[in-house]
Amino acid sequence: MWGYRCFDTHIKDNRSTNSLTASTNKKKISFLVLDQGTSSTKSFLFDIQGTLEHSAKIKHSLTRPAPYHVECDPITILEACRSLIDKALSVVKAKGGTIQSMGLAVQRSTFLFWENKSMEPRTQALSWQDSRAHSIIKDFEPHQNQIKRISGTPLSAHFGGPKFLHCLIEDRTLKQEVLSGNILFGPLSAFLTHALTGTPAVDESIACRSLLFNLSTGKWSEKLLDLFQVPRSSLPELVPIKHSFGTIVPGNIQLQCVVGDQQAALIGQGGRKIGTLAMNFGTSGSVQFNVGRRPALVPGLISSILTSSNTDKIYMVEGTINACNSLFYHLEKKLNIPHEQMHWHKRCQERKTNGVFIPGFTGLAAPYWTSGFPDIYEGIDTSDPNDIIRAGMESIGLLTYDILEQIKPIATSWPKKLTASGGGARPPLLQFIADLTNLPVCHSTMKDRTAYGVYQLIRPKEKNLSKFKESYFDLTFHPSLAKDQQKSKVNCWHKALGTAGLIKNGQ
Numbered sequence: 001m002w003g004y005r006c007f008d009t010h011i012k013d014n015r016s017t018n019s020l021t022a023s024t025n026k027k028k029i030s031f032l033v034l035d036q037g038t039s040s041t042k043s044f045l046f047d048i049q050g051t052l053e054h055s056a057k058i059k060h061s062l063t064r065p066a067p068y069h070v071e072c073d074p075i076t077i078l079e080a081c082r083s084l085i086d087k088a089l090s091v092v093k094a095k096g097g098t099i100q101s102m103g104l105a106v107q108r109s110t111f112l113f114w115e116n117k118s119m120e121p122r123t124q125a126l127s128w129q130d131s132r133a134h135s136i137i138k139d140f141e142p143h144q145n146q147i148k149r150i151s152g153t154p155l156s157a158h159f160g161g162p163k164f165l166h167c168l169i170e171d172r173t174l175k176q177e178v179l180s181g182n183i184l185f186g187p188l189s190a191f192l193t194h195a196l197t198g199t200p201a202v203d204e205s206i207a208c209r210s211l212l213f214n215l216s217t218g219k220w221s222e223k224l225l226d227l228f229q230v231p232r233s234s235l236p237e238l239v240p241i242k243h244s245f246g247t248i249v250p251g252n253i254q255l256q257c258v259v260g261d262q263q264a265a266l267i268g269q270g271g272r273k274i275g276t277l278a279m280n281f282g283t284s285g286s287v288q289f290n291v292g293r294r295p296a297l298v299p300g301l302i303s304s305i306l307t308s309s310n311t312d313k314i315y316m317v318e319g320t321i322n323a324c325n326s327l328f329y330h331l332e333k334k335l336n337i338p339h340e341q342m343h344w345h346k347r348c349q350e351r352k353t354n355g356v357f358i359p360g361f362t363g364l365a366a367p368y369w370t371s372g373f374p375d376i377y378e379g380i381d382t383s384d385p386n387d388i389i390r391a392g393m394e395s396i397g398l399l400t401y402d403i404l405e406q407i408k409p410i411a412t413s414w415p416k417k418l419t420a421s422g423g424g425a426r427p428p429l430l431q432f433i434a435d436l437t438n439l440p441v442c443h444s445t446m447k448d449r450t451a452y453g454v455y456q457l458i459r460p461k462e463k464n465l466s467k468f469k470e471s472y473f474d475l476t477f478h479p480s481l482a483k484d485q486q487k488s489k490v491n492c493w494h495k496a497l498g499t500a501g502l503i504k505n506g507q
Contacts, residue, residue, distance in 0.1 A: 028047070032088050032253065034084060036106045039325075042448065045088055068130065068132045074188065078196075104193070108189075112191055123167065131372050153208060156363075158363070196248050197245055201258075205260040205307070209304075242309040242458075245257075259454060263288070264451075264454045266288040276290045281424030301406050319402075319404075320366050321366070322363060325423060345426035345429070348429075351386055353387050355380030357388060358376035366399070379492075417476070443474060445472045
C-alpha cells in the first residue's frame with residue numbers, strides 16, 4: 001500500500017475533523033491511536049464512546065554498536081507505523097466505518113538527522129538510552145543552571161542538544177550538509193510526522209527533551225541554539241500538541257495530535273486535573289505531576305508541557321527512570337537468564353535483600369543525572385541471581401521515592417494514594433513503593449493508559465465517555481513495612497549513591 005521507502009506520498013490539505021461529508025456521517029466513526037515505544041509500536045481503535053475496538057503490535061529492537069551507543073532503525077519504525085495504519089483501515093472498512101482522526105504518542109528523547117526534501121534518514125535514531133555525548137557534557141557544566149532555567153530540563157547526554165553537537169563533531173560531512181540547510185534534526189516523532197504527512201513539525205511536549213526549547217516562551221531558544229551550535233534552519237517547526245499536522249494517505253486520516261508517551265500516560269490516568277500525580281512503568285519509568293498553567297522548576301526534575309493547543313497550555317514536572325523493564329532485559333544478559341525464564345516479578349515476590357543495586361548501564365536520570373557507568377553492587381550476594389534481581393527491582397522503587405520527595409515541596413496537597421500503570425507496574429514493585437512512601441498504591445485496570453490518553457486528546461469534547469473511567473483500579477497495595485525498616489532501606493540506598501559519588505552537592 002505504501003511501497004518500500006516511499007516518502008513522496010501525495011499530501012493533501014488539512015481539513016477540520018468536524019468537516020465530515022454526509023456519507024461519512026452515516027458511517028461508524030473510529031479514532032486511531034499509535035503508541036510508538038522503545039520495544040514496539042502499537043495501534044488502537046476507539047469508538048466515539050472510548051471503547052477499545054481493535055489493537056495490534058509490531059515489535060522492533062535496539063542495537064548497541066559501541067559503549068554508550070544505543071540506536072534504533074527509523075525506517076523499521078516508520079514501516080511498522082504504516083503497516084499498523086493499513087491494518088486499522090482494513091478493520092474499519094470491513095465494518096463499513098471510517099477513521100475520523102488519529103493521534104500519535106512517541107518515545108521522547110530519541111533523535112536523528114534526515115534529509116529535508118527526500119525525508120530519507122541520514123543517521124540511525126539515537127535512542128533515549130543513548131549517552132554517546134557524555135564526553136562533551138563537562139564542557140557545558142558551567143552553563144547547566146542557565147540550561148535548566150530556560151528549558152526546564154537538566155543538562156544530560158540523553159537529550160537533543162548534546163546529541164546534535166556530538167554527531168557533528170564526529171561527522172564533518174554531516175556537519176556540512178546541516179550547514180547547507182539540506183538536513184533536519186529532531187526527535188523521532190518529527191521524522192515520523194514528516195514521513196507520514198509531508199510536514200516536518202515537532203510538538204511542544206517532545207521539544208522539551210531537546211535542551212533547545214524555551215519553556216516560558218514556547219519557542220526555540222536563541223541562547224541554547226547558539227550554545228549547542230544548532231542552526232535554526234535545521235529544526236522542524238514548533239507546534240502545539242493538539243494541532244492539524246496533516247493528512248495521512250492512503251486513508252485520508254487527519255493527524256490531530258502528537259504527544260510524548262509519558263505525557264499521554266498521565267492524561268490517561270486522569271492527569272489533566274491540576275495536582276494529579278501518577279506513575280507509569282514501561283521500558284523506562286516516569287513519575288509525573290500536573291502543575292497547572294504556569295511552569296514550575298524543581299531541582300533534579302524535568303519541567304515540561306503536559307498538553308497544549310492554540311488557546312491553552314498545561315505544564316507538568318516529571319522524574320524519569322532510565323531502567324525499568326530495560327533493567328531486566330539487561331540482567332537477562334548479565335546473568336545469562338533466557339527471557340522466557342526471567343519472570344522478574346515472580347522471582348522478587350517473596351524475596352528480600354539487604355543489598356543495593358545501582359543500574360549504571362544507561363546512566364541515572366532523575367534526580368541524579370549521571371551518564372552511563374558500570375553497575376554497582378553493594379552488599380549483594382552476587383552468586384545468587386535472585387538477590388541481584390530483587391535489588392534491581394528495588395532500585396526502581398527507590399528512585400521513584402527520591403522523585404516523589406522532590407515533588408513534595410511544590411504540592412499544595414499530597415495524594416492519599418498513588419496510581420500506577422504500564423507493563424512494568426507489577427505487584428512486588430508496587431508493594432515496595434507502598435512500603436517506601438507509606439501510601440497505598442493502586443494498579444490501573446487498563447493496561448494501555450498511554451493510548452487512552454491520546455484518545456482523550458483527539459475525541460470530540462462534546463461526547464461523553466462510556467464506563468471507561470480514569471479511576472478504575474483492580475489492585476491496591478497497602479504499606480506493610482515498619483518505619484525503621486523503611487528508613488534503613490532509604491539510608492542504605494543514599495549511602496551507596498554517596499559512596500559512588502553519584503549524589504552531587506545540594507541533593
